[in-house]
Amino acid sequence: MEVGGVLNREKQTERLAGMVGRNKRLHPSAWLNLLYVPALVLFAVFILYPFFKGIQVSFTNWDGYSQTFSWIGLDNYRRMINDPNIGTVIENTLIYGVCSTVFQNIIGLAYALLLNQSVKGRGIVRTIVYLPVIVSPLIMGYIWYFFFQLQGGALNDVVQLFGNQPVNFLDDPKWNVWIITFVNTYQYVGIAMVIYMAGLQSISKEYYEAAELDGASGRQRFWHITLPLLMPAITVNIVLNLIGGLKLFDVIMALTKGGPGYASQSISTMMFKVYFASQDAGYAAALGNLMFVLISVFSLVALTYLRRREVA
Structure with a gap:
C-alpha cells in the first residue's frame, strides 16, 4: 500500500x-x-x-458636410481671438468649471463627514444625495427648467404668492449662469460625497484616539488629521469636477440653450451652435482645441499641486 x-x-x-x-x-x-x-x-x-x-x-473652412474644403491656415484662430463673444464664453466656462468644483467639494465633504458618523437613517440620506447622479444630465436640466421657468415655474409661483411679479430667471444674465452652476453641483455632489466617505473610512481611528488623549479639539483633529489624510480623495474629486464642469453641455442646453445671446454659453455649447447652426466645422474645431487646452491646463495644474500636498 x-x-x-x-x-x-x-x-x-x-x-x-x-x-x-x-x-x-x-x-x-x-x-x-x-x-x-x-x-x-x-x-x-x-x-x-x-x-x-x-x-x-481647425485649419480649414470645412462646413462639416461637403466633400471639399480649403486650407486657410490660422484664420480660425485669429477669428476666435477677435470674436467679441469669446471673452464671455470663456468666463462662463470657467465659472461652470471652477465654481462647480468648489461647491461640490465643500458640500460633498460636509455630507461625508456627517454621514460617516452613526446617524440614524444615514443610509437613506446617502441614497437621496447620490440619486441625482444616475439621472441623465439632460433630464436633470429639464426637471429644473420646470422649476425656474417664467410661466408656471414652481419658484415663480412662490414669488407670486407674496404679490411680486414673476422673474425670468433663465433669461437674466445675473441669474442663469449661477442657476446652471447650481444644477450641475446638485447633480454631482453625490459622487464627491462617496469618494470622501471612502477616504474617511480608510483613516485609522488610532490617529483620532491619540489626538484626543493629547487634548486636541474636534477642529484641530479635522485640520491636522482628517484633511491631510484626505488629500488623495480631494485630488481625485477636484480633478474630476474640473474636467466635468469645464466641458458642461447638457444642462446648459436644457435650461437656456446658451442664451439669451451668448450670456450663458460655454465653449462646448458655442461649438455646437457654430457647427450645426452656422455649418462652420473649422471654427468649431478651433473652439474644441481651445477647450482641450483649458481643460488640460487646469486639470494638470490642479493635479500637480494637490499631489505634492498628499501625505506620503
Missing part, C-alpha cells in the same frame, strides 16, 4: 508539472502583452484619430 501510494503521488506530481508546463507554453509573458491591443485600438480609433482630425479641420 505504501509503494502504491508513493507511485500515485509521483504520478500526480508529474501531472501537475505537465499542466504547469503547458500553461507556461500557452501563456508566456510576451503573449500577455497582446491583451493591451484591443484597448489600444479602441483608444486610437475613438480618441487619437478624432483628436488629430480636429486639429487638421
Whole structure:
C-alpha cells in the first residue's frame, strides 16, 4: 500500500508539472502583452484619430458636410481671438468649471463627514444625495427648467404668492449662469460625497484616539488629521469636477440653450451652435482645441499641486 501510494503521488506530481508546463507554453509573458491591443485600438480609433482630425479641420473652412474644403491656415484662430463673444464664453466656462468644483467639494465633504458618523437613517440620506447622479444630465436640466421657468415655474409661483411679479430667471444674465452652476453641483455632489466617505473610512481611528488623549479639539483633529489624510480623495474629486464642469453641455442646453445671446454659453455649447447652426466645422474645431487646452491646463495644474500636498 505504501509503494502504491508513493507511485500515485509521483504520478500526480508529474501531472501537475505537465499542466504547469503547458500553461507556461500557452501563456508566456510576451503573449500577455497582446491583451493591451484591443484597448489600444479602441483608444486610437475613438480618441487619437478624432483628436488629430480636429486639429487638421481647425485649419480649414470645412462646413462639416461637403466633400471639399480649403486650407486657410490660422484664420480660425485669429477669428476666435477677435470674436467679441469669446471673452464671455470663456468666463462662463470657467465659472461652470471652477465654481462647480468648489461647491461640490465643500458640500460633498460636509455630507461625508456627517454621514460617516452613526446617524440614524444615514443610509437613506446617502441614497437621496447620490440619486441625482444616475439621472441623465439632460433630464436633470429639464426637471429644473420646470422649476425656474417664467410661466408656471414652481419658484415663480412662490414669488407670486407674496404679490411680486414673476422673474425670468433663465433669461437674466445675473441669474442663469449661477442657476446652471447650481444644477450641475446638485447633480454631482453625490459622487464627491462617496469618494470622501471612502477616504474617511480608510483613516485609522488610532490617529483620532491619540489626538484626543493629547487634548486636541474636534477642529484641530479635522485640520491636522482628517484633511491631510484626505488629500488623495480631494485630488481625485477636484480633478474630476474640473474636467466635468469645464466641458458642461447638457444642462446648459436644457435650461437656456446658451442664451439669451451668448450670456450663458460655454465653449462646448458655442461649438455646437457654430457647427450645426452656422455649418462652420473649422471654427468649431478651433473652439474644441481651445477647450482641450483649458481643460488640460487646469486639470494638470490642479493635479500637480494637490499631489505634492498628499501625505506620503
